[in-house]
Amino acid sequence: MAAPAGAASAQAPGRLIDRFGRVHRDLRVSLTDRCNLRCTYCMPADGLAWIPSPDLLTLEELTRVVRIGTELGITEVRLTGGEPLIRPDVVDLVTRLAALPRAPHLSLTTNGLCLAALARPLAEAGLSRVNVSCDTLSRETFARLTLRDRLPDVLAGIAAARDAGLTPVKVNAVLMRGVNDHEAAALLRWALAEGVQLRFIEQMPLDPQHGWNRAMMVTRAEILDQLARAGFRLAPVDDRGSAPAEEFAVDGGPATVGVVGSVTNPFCDACDRVRLTADGHWRSCLFAHGEADLRALVRDGGTDEQVAAVMRGEVLRKQRAHGIDEPAFRQPERPMSAIGG
């Protein structure tokens, strides 16, 4: 039998601290590995061998695992996937997480397709803000990049998120060489006009096709150069903290643009992230080669203390850095969509 809810809280079970002294406060939770787009850098056209539905954590299991995380010092929870908004119980989940005794700050990363319908219910349930992925402003390029003609839905989703107060709305963009790599300046002009915060993300080797290639990646330096050549004045904003994005004030501010140089300018030293996969595995890093099966433990009647011990143990095994740019780097088995991006 599982220990009653809240049993661990009285015992101050410690925090999630690794061997390098990094304190983990930010949990990324993948709600599903499935998706209604097929971004070519993330998923093959035919999809993947999806995690069987019974293997996904239920609403109750997700709530319990996150609660135990909050008792270990998690203060920030980001729901992601795959596409988190295709889970029918996503609004219920937000309601439950927002009602936890140590309710974390709740955000969500989405492709935006279902956001026009869900932005308001999510905000009312307790979600604070969203990141919406949008790599291009050209409908034709969007269809080529995601294999679905859905750009208008994404733009409607972004507008709905802003109207619902899920602000600041951040927009994630991955540039791909020969596809949308000429769009950095146009995306920034659009983001400034729309009042959303744009963040470019370097493409990482997390695709199931293993098609990532260092030479094809559009780097942080290229992005900054493209923006400067388009006439933007960018000034670094001090104190990145544990945020993956380097922020730059645009034309004197207050608007900013972010660049997540995961490969060429990694932020591992300040990383405070842990991850829960859609099938309930606890990972200390996107690029980790090990993970702990919390689902089995939870379904076998593990107590809160046992779950907390496994969480802490995995954090203790966390590597100092992902090493993508080193010769010995090995891509993890699981793709981004299953781990949770």
Ligand SMILES: C[S@@+](CC[C@H](N)C(=O)[O-])C[C@H]1O[C@@H](n2cnc3c(N)ncnc32)[C@H](O)[C@@H]1O
């Ligand atoms: C995996 S998605 C999951 C959430 C949602 N489906 C979305 O697209 O926003 C999260 C973020 O990861 C990014 N992403 C996916 N694969 C990537 C890769 N190989 N390198 C860098 N970013 C990637 C996406 O562009 C998106 O902004």
Ligand code: SF4
């Ligand atoms: S990046 Fe997000 S929207 Fe695109 S295929 Fe991956 S999970 Fe789906």
